[in-house]
Amino acid sequence: MGRLATTADVFAAIAEPKRREIIEVLARQGAMAVNAIVHTLKLAQPAVSKHLAVLKEVGVVSSSKRGRQRVYRLRGEELKAVHDWVKMYEQFWSHQLNSIRARAEHAAREQAANSKKDES
Amino acid sequence: MGRLATTADVFAAIAEPKRREIIEVLARQGAMAVNAIVHTLKLAQPAVSKHLAVLKEVGVVSSSKRGRQRVYRLRGEELKAVHDWVKMYEQFWSHQLNSIRARAEHAAREQAANSKKDES
DNA sequence: CGAATATATTCCAATATTGGAATATGTCAA
DNA sequence: TTGACATATTCCAATATTGGAATATATTCG
Numbered sequence: 001m002g003r004l005a006t007t008a009d010v011f012a013a014i015a016e017p018k019r020r021e022i023i024e025v026l027a028r029q030g031a032m033a034v035n036a037i038v039h040t041l042k043l044a045q046p047a048v049s050k051h052l053a054v055l056k057e058v059g060v061v062s063s064s065k066r067g068r069q070r071v072y073r074l075r076g077e078e079l080k081a082v083h084d085w086v087k088m089y090e091q092f093w094s095h096q097l098n099s100i101r102a103r104a105e106h107a108a109r110e111q112a113a114n115s116k117k118d119e120s
Numbered sequence: 121m122g123r124l125a126t127t128a129d130v131f132a133a134i135a136e137p138k139r140r141e142i143i144e145v146l147a148r149q150g151a152m153a154v155n156a157i158v159h160t161l162k163l164a165q166p167a168v169s170k171h172l173a174v175l176k177e178v179g180v181v182s183s184s185k186r187g188r189q190r191v192y193r194l195r196g197e198e199l200k201a202v203h204d205w206v207k208m209y210e211q212f213w214s215h216q217l218n219s220i221r222a223r224a225e226h227a228a229r230e231q232a233a234n235s236k237k238d239e240s
Numbered sequence: 241c242g243a244a245t246a247t248a249t250t251c252c253a254a255t256a257t258t259g260g261a262a263t264a265t266g267t268c269a270a
Numbered sequence: 271t272t273g274a275c276a277t278a279t280t281c282c283a284a285t286a287t288t289g290g291a292a293t294a295t296a297t298t299c300g
Contacts, residue, residue: 015135027209034247047289049248068246068297076212083206089147090203092196154277167259169278188267188276
């Protein structure tokens, strides 16, 4: 069928490069009005507002009013989910040789357990 | 205009839940034929092949022939990019209070530097 | 109130994505 | 060679996404 909503989860939200840039800028500045982001990243205002809406929907940013401005702030807690997920595979890029062996042994154990199902 | 290709980078590749599942299974098993993935995840074979193609395009998996099977293996090195990126924001979820203060101070310094540009 | 500023929203076109069905390709086995 | 098996590819429909232009919605100021 179709494809799944970008607002579904954090992984989809940070898949868009411009949104990652917004996150980076917000992390540096701490809190910014929309216009500040527009000027910093040289994006169109509607585009920025839309990206912020997506990030807010997922909980990566929060906003508050200040005069006629709307100030956005990074709420990195949501990014922890990504960190935790990807960290599970840390062994795959660190300690190259050791991890390869460890992985192979682990796999061997797993396969011994359910040898009849997989690998047909 | 349109949207950008999902095969562009790792972030887009792991944005799709089914692909994350494939990564998880490959990490556990070490190496799997397509059929093993099909049975484990209960997905249709063409769907699995397509997802594997995307993952391979980005470099997250590699494949090798073994008889009439094609064995896929996780190449987690590519995931390091995601890890590195998201780790930059670790302060936003760990040591809650300390990091908030540190961030505020950092922002204050930044803003003092270019106070006339931003925040209008 | 009326004008200006800041931001959000709507509408639109171009394009990408996903899953499913059918089919193609490749490889082993008898 | 023929058939069975494993996987990839193509074609299709439904849907989502992105950016841009125009417009709507506050909110402040004079």
